Amino acid sequence: MHAWFSGSNVTSLRLVSRYGPCSPFETKELPSLEQILLKDQLRVNFLLKGVAKSSTDDSKVSISAMDAGEEYVINVSYGTPSREQTVLMDTGSDLSWIQCKPCNVCYPQEQPIFDPSQSSTYAVIPCNSPTCSQLQGSCSSSCAYFIPYGDGSNSSGVYGYDRLTLSPNDVIEPFLFGCGTDNKMVFQDAAGLVGLGRGKSSLVSQTSQLYHSVFSYCLPSTSSNTGFLKLGEPGDASNTVYTGMLTSSNDPSSYYVDLIGISVAGKQLVIPQSVFRSGGTILDSGTTITHLPPSAYETLRSAFGSYMSQYPSAPPTHGLDTCYNFSGYETITVPKVALQFGDGVTLDVDSSGILFDNCLAFSGGQVYGVGIIGNVQQRTYEVVYDVGNERIGFAPHACS
Structure with missing residues (x-):
């Protein structure tokens, strides 16, 4: 047809x-x-x-x-x-x-x-x-x-x-x-x-x-x-950086990317690349927060927490365990978080995508070895899925 x-x-x-x-x-x-x-965990299972x-x-x-x-x-x-x-x-x-x-x-x-x-x-x-x-x-x-x-x-x-x-x-x-x-x-x-x-x-x-x-x-x-x-083709391609789109034989419909590292405030975290690569990482529009391998998450949480030590912590909430009480603060300063991919591409997470409800918008409750980059971390970027050429692009500040 x-x-x-x-x-x-x-x-x-x-x-x-x-x-x-x-x-x-x-x-x-x-x-x-x-x-x-709770829904997010069900989405991961789906x-x-x-x-x-x-x-x-x-x-x-x-x-x-x-x-x-x-x-x-x-x-x-x-x-x-x-x-x-x-x-x-x-x-x-x-x-x-x-x-x-x-x-x-x-x-x-x-x-x-x-x-x-x-x-x-x-x-x-x-x-x-x-x-x-x-x-x-x-x-x-x-x-x-x-x-x-x-x-x-x-x-x-x-x-x-x-x-x-x-x-x-x-x-x-x-x-x-x-x-x-x-x-x-x-x-x-x-x-x-x-x-x-x-x-x-x-x-x-x-x-x-x-x-x-x-x-x-x-x-x-x-x-x-x-x-x-x-x-169709994105408009202004000049500021789009592309990373390879990978495929899983168990899951041919999903979009996998080669996440290999994370940095906080410009400083590379010490996480072996194999931690991310063992199960692979899905880029998904419907998962809210990003789910990481437990050891990668613990390293991120520790580094992020040391930059945020001036703010009083708040109790963990429903799986988000790095939370803060910002009441009384007019402005807050959050360190930059960047995701690094295997071909030299770096995604600087927008400031709106680092905290979720005053908690670090990442989780270590990853399922079956597979990581998932959620939609909170994708905010404000034009995320380009070039399926024919098996690549995924990121262009910053794209929503008007």
């Missing part, structure tokens, strides 16, 4: 925090820190799918693994006539899906639930097609999909295709996606998600002829600001 495209070979969409003032959702209340960090078994007590939290840290949403439209849907952006998923009528189980969402029977361009994927067998879905009369997330929530329904409108000038047809008629406690408010992973069903793969398997995003420094998701 070949898609046709109309529009330009670069499309930029407004990206906002689902909890900020720019969010289209009525419910803007930020989850508690406990909810965010990313490491078959490897990880959830060690978190799921009964403590009534929020989905895809809910609190998956904080960034875009607006796209499905169908003919087109119907706007607010969806989450996710580099950790391949298959895109939205809630569809007739719903067996649907959660409340902001816009009306998509009704494929009202779209003149919608069709289901037949059971016996190569597209369905690629999906490894089940079959009765039409191709079915099922996606389980790390916390017992899931989405299932029919795999079909329709027209996807990214902007008034940018249309993709046919776009393959899941029409979810059974969606158990997956999101609140969002219609579904757009998958930006490396698998064949992702938006990146489906639009590779148009956008050449390149996309980028900029996550704003605060939830009050806006960022963007861009499909």
Whole structure:
């Protein structure tokens, strides 16, 4: 099945925090820190799918693994006539899906639930097609999909295709996606998600002829600001530095990078490169804080703490153990933290990405040897995923 495209070979969409003032959702209340960090652990388990078994007590939290840290949403439209849907952006998923009528189980969402029977361009994927067998879905009369997330929530329904409108000038047809008629406690408010992973069903793969398997995003420094998701070549490439994109045979959809070191206040920490390389490091849009190998985290915590000794410490909170009490301080000075990659590339973490709720925004509770660079540390950079050339770029101060 070949898609046709109309529009330009670069499309930029407004990206906002689902909890900020720019969010289209009525419910803007930020989850508690406990909810965010419990969710973050579930997200880690989801990313490491078959490897990880959830060690978190799921009964403590009534929020989905895809809910609190998956904080960034875009607006796209499905169908003919087109119907706007607010969806989450996710580099950790391949298959895109939205809630569809007739719903067996649907959660409340902001816009009306998509009704494929009202779209003149919608069709289901037949059971016996190569597209369905690629999906490894089940079959009765039409191709079915099922996606389980790390916390017992899931989405299932029919795999079909329709027209996807990214902007008034940018249309993709046919776009393959899941029409979810059974969606158990997956999101609140969002219609579904757009998958930006490396698998064949992702938006990146489906639009590779148009956008050449390149996309980028900029996550704003605060939830009050806006960022963007861009499909196609980044604009000003002059200040972008690239590091190699690695692949794991166990996890071919995720984006791995060769993290080899960390510095604090310009001083290289003494951590053997093998500590990072043993399990590899995933760059992820949906994990909140960065998860490091325990020995690397302990070295970072110690160095960071010595620079912050002038501030009174605060009790650990839900897995963040390097916390401070800044009450009474008008300004605080935080040492620079930089992540170093194998090919000489350094990412100076923006000042908004070093502390999270007055705690160091890193954790040593890494799972199964795999590290994950979370979205807090990616703030304000244009992060470029050049899948075709197997490289990931970083350009500073990119969100306007």
